[in-house]
Amino acid sequence: xxxxxxxxxxxxxxxxxxxxxxxxxxxxxxxxxxxxxxxxxxxxxxxxxxxxxxxxxxxxxxxxxxxxxxxxxxxxxxxxxxxxxxxxxxxxxxxxxxxxxxxxxxxxxxxxxxxxxxxxxxxxxxxxxxxxxxxxxxxxxxxxxxxxxxxxxxxxxxxxxxxxxxxxxxxxxxxxxxxxxxxxxxxxxxxxxxxxxxxxxxxxxxxxxxxxxxxxxxxxxxxxxxxxxxxxxxxxxxxxxxxxxxxxxxxxxxxxxxxxxxxxxxxxxxxxxxxxxxxxxxxxxxxxxxxxxxxxxxxxxxxxxxxxxxxxxxxxxxxxxxxxxxxxxxxxxxxxxx
Numbered sequence: 217x218x219x220x221x222x223x224x225x226x227x228x229x230x231x232x233x234x235x236x237x238x239x240x241x242x243x244x245x246x247x248x249x250x251x252x253x254x255x256x257x258x259x260x261x262x263x264x265x266x267x268x269x270x271x272x273x274x275x276x277x278x279x280x281x282x283x284x285x286x287x288x289x290x291x292x293x294x295x296x297x298x299x300x301x302x303x304x305x306x307x308x309x310x311x312x313x314x315x316x317x318x319x320x321x322x323x324x325x326x327x328x329x330x331x332x333x334x335x336x337x338x339x340x341x342x343x344x345x346x347x348x349x350x351x352x353x354x355x356x357x358x359x360x361x362x363x364x365x366x367x368x369x370x371x372x373x374x375x376x377x378x379x380x381x382x383x384x385x386x387x388x389x390x391x392x393x394x395x396x397x398x399x400x401x402x403x404x405x406x407x408x409x410x411x412x413x414x415x416x417x418x419x420x421x422x423x424x425x426x427x428x429x430x431x432x433x434x435x436x437x438x439x440x441x442x443x444x445x446x447x448x449x450x451x452x453x454x455x456x457x458x459x460x461x462x463x464x465x466x467x468x469x470x471x472x473x474x475x476x477x478x479x480x481x482x483x484x485x486x487x488x489x490x491x492x493x494x495x496x497x498x499x500x501x502x503x504x505x506x507x508x509x510x511x512x513x514x515x516x517x518x519x520x521x522x523x524x525x526x527x528x529x530x531x532x533x534x535x536x537x538x539x540x541x542x543x544x545x546x547x548x549x550x551x552x553x554x
Contacts, residue, residue: 248549256541265297271530283319329361356430357428359396367382394418426451497512506553507552516544
């Protein structure tokens with residue numbers, strides 16, 4: 217059978233597309249909550265965004281380039297659904313903006329990326345380090361994400377996986393402000409899971425290096441998962457030196473409902489007595505594969521001049537009436553993923 221020239225050209229053009237499989241996905245999370253909180257001067261009701269998960273919208277894509285390798289990218293913007301504003305005004309993709317290549321050897325990424333400590337923080341407590349119930353979410357100080365960063369993540373072998381990051385700072389220089397070195401190790405085997413992560417980030421003025429480490433261990437016994445967590449931060453530029461310790465448990469009543477309870481303690485290592493502690497409970501209920509409800513009950517006790525708040529995953533929380541004030545309250549929220 218003869219094929220006319222235009223048809224032959226069309227088939228030749230389509231052949232590479234048939235071999236290289238690619239996909240682009242629009243995705244996001246919308247998280248909205250109401251809360252009643254006392255921050256030292258009576259109870260106040262408020263509506264807020266991003267109590268459990270940071271509200272976001274993004275584009276991610278992947279292209280098969282053969283040999284088991286793929287080109288990947290992720291562009292992600294945070295926003296506040298209560299008023300429609302950007303989480304970081306003036307920044308289109310403030311959460312993530314990277315391109316990379318992956319295969320059975322691991323993955324390399326370049327661009328703006330979440331830090332290993334942020335990625336692994338959910339392994340520290342039964343709250344997933346989310347909502348105002350999580351003491352680790354309220355007490356920890358670390359750099360959430362870095363720009364101009366190159367990372368490598370290994371494949372998972374025997375339950376073990378590691379990552380290393382090198383950040384070239386806000387201006388793209390090795391020793392410039394915001395330059396960083398980061399790493400983590402994850403291990404999962406049967407009922408045991410463990411995380412270890414660390415970062416060293418050049419301060420905004422480039423004069424000091426801010427350091428944060430974290431470690432978490434969990435063990436599942438039937439429907440109950442027990443957690444132990446620790447984080448240490450030393451930031452000389454803001455005169456911070458603190459250790460955070462936590463113990464918590466998650467009970468899975470059914471596949472769709474769970475209750476978490478926990479205690480977290482922050483010890484101020486500067487000798488100023490700015491210690492803090494928190495007891496909390498979190499109930500989550502999954503309505504569908506894309507939608508869940510959450511309810512948090514928290515009591516946070518500040519000591520000395522400590523000013524820690526009941527915050528959320530990407531919500532700063534209501535300010536205290538005065539330094540050293542306690543904070544207590546309830547939070548009810550809904551999360552929808554698309």
